[in-house]
Amino acid sequence: MKQWLGNVFRLGMKELGSLRADPVLILLIVYVFSFAVYSVATGAKLEVANASVAYVDQDRSALTGRILSAILPPEFNPPQEIALDEIAAVMDSGEFVFVLSFPPSFEADVLTGRTPEIQLNVDATAMAQAGNGLVFLQQIISAEVAKFLSGEDSATTLPIDLVVTSKFNPNLNSVWFSSVMQIINNITILSVLLTGAALIREREHGTIEHLLVMPVTPSEIMVAKIWANGLAIVVGVILSLWIVVQVILAVPIAGSIPLFVLGAVIYLVSVTGLGILLATFTTSMPQFGLLAMPVLVVMNLLSGSTTPMESMPEWLQAVMQLAPSTHFVAFSQAILYRGAGIEIVWPDMVIMAALGAVFFLVALRRFRVTMATAH
Structure with a gap:
């Protein structure tokens, strides 16, 4: 040995x-x-950072402006306005990951209790960013619509108090x-x-x-x-x-x-x-x-x-x-x-x-x- x-x-x-x-x-x-x-x-990076967003605003109301102003860095770049007939071209070219399209009379329909649709086009080739960014944009839109309807700048109070604790990586x-x-x-x-x-x-x-x-x-x-x-x-x-x-x-x-x-x-x-x-x-x-x-x-x-x-x-x-x-x-x-x-x-x-x-x-x-x- x-x-x-x-x-x-x-x-x-x-x-x-x-x-x-x-x-x-x-x-x-x-x-x-x-x-x-x-x-x-x-x-x-796995989290959303500097994601490119474009929008088509056919309503040009206070509500659409409020939603767009809530899409902020560092998760998203400032949204850029495009024409309705440019959606397919910018998505095909990969210029934007997300494209929002607000229909006419969007704010009026919300105020009268109708359920207007917002079209959100996502370039899912950027899979991680697309998936996480989609969730963020849905949360932003829901929160801003709720605030607009309630007339308050604070989010609507939920009947439960959800406490989230991120273990081992608190800032994700x-x-x-x-x-x-x-x-x-x-x-x-x-x-x-x-x-x-x-x-x-x-x-x-x-x-x-x-x-x-x-x-x-x-x-x-x-x-x-x-x-x-x-x-x-x-x-x-x-x-x-x-x-x-x-x-x-x-x-x-x-x-x-x-x-x-x-x-x-x-x-x-x-x-x-x-x-x-x-x-x-x-x-x-x-x-x-x-x-x-x-x-x-x-x-x-x-x-x-x-x-x-x-x-x-x-x-x-x-x-x-x-x-x-x-x-x-x-x-x-x-x-x-x-x-x-x-x-x-x-x-x-x-x-x-x-x-x-x-x-x-x-x-x-x-x-x-x-x-x-x-x-």
């Missing part, structure tokens, strides 16, 4: 040296855990969500790419033959690649959470970062093993990239990091329980968002460890076959 650990350590140090000598991979790690996190968190700020989730997704991406690239690099540089004639076993080579590349990822994660998320973006971390790092280490065993497994089926970096890309896309999109697991078909939810990324996302969200302790997240840690052992053993078997063939 002492000899095995010594070989793993020395091979891992060699791997770190190879990584340090590869400026492209170093730049990739720095970019993924710095600018990529910041740009996605500040640019890919998407930066809090997207910054942390970007780091979680990047762990998966880099774990697969770095370990796979390490094996491909050995082949392309011809050093795999050197390893074959050395008194080392496939398990030592594989574990060395896992701990060396995993160490680089863990360091990048810790610095990204500290500098980018907490300092630059001012996002609070609710739970224990050491507990999160422990879970990330367990998770790294499975995804780095997956990277080596994929690399054994390829002979060059372009082939590896083409093979890894669809795997990573599926793992990230269906892990619960982008959309809730509950929104997926039940059969797909069951299938995704076999993916370690699903449990890592649940584990990470519980700790970093909700401040959960080990008494809550230990089942996910156990499942990640079990799946990691399976991925590691499968990858090790395939790696042994590959090395025997190369020899």
Whole structure:
């Protein structure tokens, strides 16, 4: 065992040296855990912001003016008036996300108790903004009509007192969500790419033959690649959470970062093993990239990091329980968002460890076959 650990350590140090000598991979790690996190968190917002609104006012009454004046920044840009025959053209061109059309005699019909219709055209290609913005506009219109009819500037008092408490993200700020989730997704991406690239690099540089004639076993080579590349990822994660998320973006971390790092280490065993497994089926970096890309896309999109697991078909939810990324996302969200302790997240840690052992053993078997063939 002492000899095995010594070989793993020395091979891992060699791997770190190879990584340090590869400026492209170093730049990739720095970019993924710095600018990529910041740009996605500040640019890919889920809430409504600066949505473009146009309107057609065939009534030109005090009520329509009141409604339009209530559509305010930062959710919406100031509404712009267009002609009735321009609605189709501006919607087709994507110039506006929302187009309101007030019919003639709108205010008079409201005052006489009729139910006039307001046409609201929505460009649903901007799906998140369209869905949330539609709700906001409906609330604005309903509130302004109620105030107009009551003659009061305060909203109509409801027979109930609804108290809304937003836990874990009181301001519903998407930066809090997207910054942390970007780091979680990047762990998966880099774990697969770095370990796979390490094996491909050995082949392309011809050093795999050197390893074959050395008194080392496939398990030592594989574990060395896992701990060396995993160490680089863990360091990048810790610095990204500290500098980018907490300092630059001012996002609070609710739970224990050491507990999160422990879970990330367990998770790294499975995804780095997956990277080596994929690399054994390829002979060059372009082939590896083409093979890894669809795997990573599926793992990230269906892990619960982008959309809730509950929104997926039940059969797909069951299938995704076999993916370690699903449990890592649940584990990470519980700790970093909700401040959960080990008494809550230990089942996910156990499942990640079990799946990691399976991925590691499968990858090790395939790696042994590959090395025997190369020899």
